[in-house]
């Protein structure tokens with residue numbers, strides 16, 4: 001089975017071709033120009049997707065040595081994400097499916113991330129504990145099977161990636177903040193500032209707004225009689241990164257004691273964070289669980305995970321009408337309960 005995947009939910013246009021378990025192409029165009037605005041500008045994002053989607057499809061077919069007519073299933077991200085951006089990939093995918101008379105699978109972006117570990121040679125085993133850490137979402141899930149996902153917790157305010165981006169802006173590092181915070185943190189002292197780990201009523205929920213405010217207060221305090229120099233930036237980045245990653249690992253450790261799971265997976269854009277990756281590997285050793293963290297290529301937004309999720313749906317016999325629409329929030333996911 002050959003599946004074409006299209007991803008356009010935010011600031012990456014991506015096209016993939018998956019032939020059964022073999023990924024033939026996963027092309028990603030990152031819209032770096034948002035950097036100068038300090039965040040994603042939705043209208044500019046939609047326009048860039050429009051410019052990129054056709055050339056990327058052509059390049060993916062060439063790279064895979066596959067003809068358009070050989071594609072069995074066409075899939076695209078339907079949500080959550082920026083509505084204008086989503087509509088570009090979704091509408092293109094549906095039109096292509098209609099013109100080629102092929103089935104179309106609309107994919108939930110977060111479900112794509114959840115199963116992105118399956119793109120690796122060593123795959124998660126059900127049931128697995130999944131930590132979704134991205135720019136828009138922070139979730140802790142027990143994935144019992146392909147279509148049975150139990151949500152243990154979610155963020156009650158900011159997402160973890162959003163907090164990396166905001167703290168990065170506060171100390172003048174730019175966008176996207178995650179990789180920059182990581183880079184500065186490597187040179188910093190993570191014990192320098194004591195930042196709080198957000199407490200929540202549900203032990204599996206997350207809160208990052210208090211941490212963000214604590215960083216802001218610390219900056220204001222320093223600026224009373226000094227300036228935020230490079231060395232202070234390094235220490236803030238390291239101390240913040242320590243607190244933000246501990247907020248995730250703390251919940252994961254509690255869940256591992258409570259649930260009988262076979263493996264542990266870390267997915268989403270923030271799964272590219274080196275410290276968090278190391279912490280998960282250590283937790284895996286401590287609890288004797290297999291840990292699956294996708295390669296960097298599959299952590300950030302990519303169409304390989306969309307095609308993979310579409311293949312799971314199609315193989316399970318699930319069929320969709322072309323009237324499915326784009327949706328901005330997570331609520332429309334069919335299997336997250």
Ligand code: KG4
Nearest residue numbers: 134135136161176178269270272273300301
């Ligand atoms: O999954 P993703 O590409 O997009 C969403 O679906 O949201 O995640 C993007 C997020 C951004 O907030 C970015 O700052 C963060 O992932 N990120 C990182 C790192 N690389 C990307 N956060 C921490 N450390 C990193 N190395």
Ligand code: ZN
Nearest residue numbers: 134269300301
């Ligand atoms: Zn994402």
